[in-house]
Amino acid sequence: MATDHGGEGPRWLSPAEKEAWTGLVSLILLLPGRLEAPLHREAGLTLFEYLALSHVSEAPERRLRMSELAFLANGSLSRLSNVVKRFEQRGWVRRSPDPEDGRYTLVALTDAGFEVVEAAAPTHVRSVLAVLDPLTAADQQALAQIAAKLRVRPADLG
Template identity: 50%
Template sequence: MTMNLDESRDEKAAEPRWLRSDELSAWMSMARVLTLLLPALERQLERETDLNWMEYHVLARLSEQEGHTMRMSGLAGLASASLSRLSHVVKRLEGQGLVRRETDPCDGRYTNAALTSEGYGKLVASAPAHVESVRRLVLDPLEPGELQTLGAVFDRIFAAVDEVDPCR
């Protein structure tokens, strides 16, 4: 069978772009961090605060909002969670008295999540231990000047992921 030049180009275009050894090494380093970091942070949160990662993250995002209140759909985006997953998390937090759901006063078609004073207190009490874990596991191992580089690298990776999977 003979192949014309266009078919040959199409076949080459379909070939996988295999990782070079330096790329593979960097990717495997990142994969190890992705695999271990979030579970380590979550274990610390659960052990010391009785919150899981997503619960803490939701409380923290709400604490940053004016009036400690936000539409569930917007909060899902900030928390990188589906609306369904966020609803389950908020239901658990609501059961603990840390968050309440209420109809959006500007548009009754939407539901807001609001951080209660108990929820804010829980977050304030939980934050020091969590921040210490972040420092110990992420920031302390860095050399001077690496923090800005790390932030810029993760921002570019986030943008690439967000571009191909904006609905997460």
């Protein structure tokens, strides 16, 4: 973000900042396609759909609040609601009120949904490893630290 330095005009990115920003933007724009294309081709799923199913499959009792799942899958509640509706129609998930707090809705993965995740997981892992394998252990640790610093978590999930 450009800031004013006492009337001297906007602050521009330094060469190092520009290189870091360009690299980040490239990752944001290019990686989703690299991860989604094999999933779509081999499993008929978008990356968002796979992430939604996968996160529920890893949750205790294969159940999550819709709001938490929206955060984990990096999507809005309305987008997730549309996807979950399609999943329900396919018999992959069930929705129900959260017994601990009825203001929330739980999504639970069915056995059929778990089979979909299991079948798609090797394709997704191959794509992820194609991204991570060129990185050293230190690179991967640095990437994880950067991601943690840049992450924003909705207040209702804290």
